[in-house]
Amino acid sequence: MPRDFYEVLEVPRDAGPDELQQAFRRLARQNHPDVNKDPGAEERFKEINEAYSVLSDPELRKRYDRFGEDFRRVPEDWEERVGAGAGGFGGRAGRGRRATWTAEGLDVDGAFVGGGFDGIDLEDLLGGMFGGRGRGPRAARSAGADQEAELPLTVEEAYRGGRKEITLNGPEGPRSYTVTIPPGVTDGRRIRLAGEGGRGLGDGPAGDLYLVVRLLPHPLFRVEGRNIHVDLKLAPWEAALGATVPVVAPGGETKVTVPSGSSSGRRLRLRGQGMPDPAGHPGDLFAEIKIMVPARLGERERELYSELATTSTFDPRRATTDDARRRR
Known part of the structure; x- marks a missing residue:
């Protein structure tokens, strides 16, 4: 039996959109196959993605809450179809009346009239709405549901x-x-x-x-339309002096030229390196600079950084203030 989607995302049934999104991001990061090498991580990742895809969509979530694992078999306009006639419910809901099947039973115009899902054959209950064989007059020729x-x-x-x-x-x-x-x-x-x-x-x-x-969420790429964003990690001297460095792209590794004096947050655009488009122009790849420093310095490295600190007149905080003033 498939697991309950709320259990998969580890959220209560009344969880709001923000709570669902936070749970999805946390679990997706933990179980992404490129990060988690556990043999079952890929299946858990697919399960998490499916659960979020359904519960984050208000209409799909509404159907899932009412029909459980059978929700995909229910056509989008099932409430309108039921309200237009009684055939699928054995005549209990009269023509033109509103009928809704809930976990507790059948509700017609606000009146509870029947038992829940236990022992009910959903295919028989809703008949031709699911493209099944149906019974009696409802077995006439009819196209199947999308x-x-x-x-x-x-x-x-x-x-x-x-x-x-x-x-x-x-x-x-x-x-x-x-x-x-x-x-x-x-x-x-x-x-x-x-x-x-x-x-x-x-x-x-x-x-x-x-x-x-x-x-699916990716540990390296962020996709927006046809544009792809990726972090470009640089050493301080590469950002200060300029360099030509490799950057990872979905189509394979490519090279990007970093101008001297580049700071974190600067985006370098590689035209046509985003998502392809057979019917038009491909998207672009944006490499966003992130300057990294060593976690531990060797003795000589510390000497050089100390020398730079005493020699340089650059003040990053003042430079930020001056930039803000120029923009006014």
């Missing part, structure tokens, strides 16, 4: 694209798909698998399956 699932990708997978094998758990058990991922696919992009959604009624066509791309 379905949606998350497609977690690393930044590298999204950058290069290609074919990916995935397995999804559906009402009839696990099912594998071969998905073609366009190079440079961005977060939130939907990939359509025609005819792989809910089954139609009678000889009705099957619905479509939509895979929603979710970029």
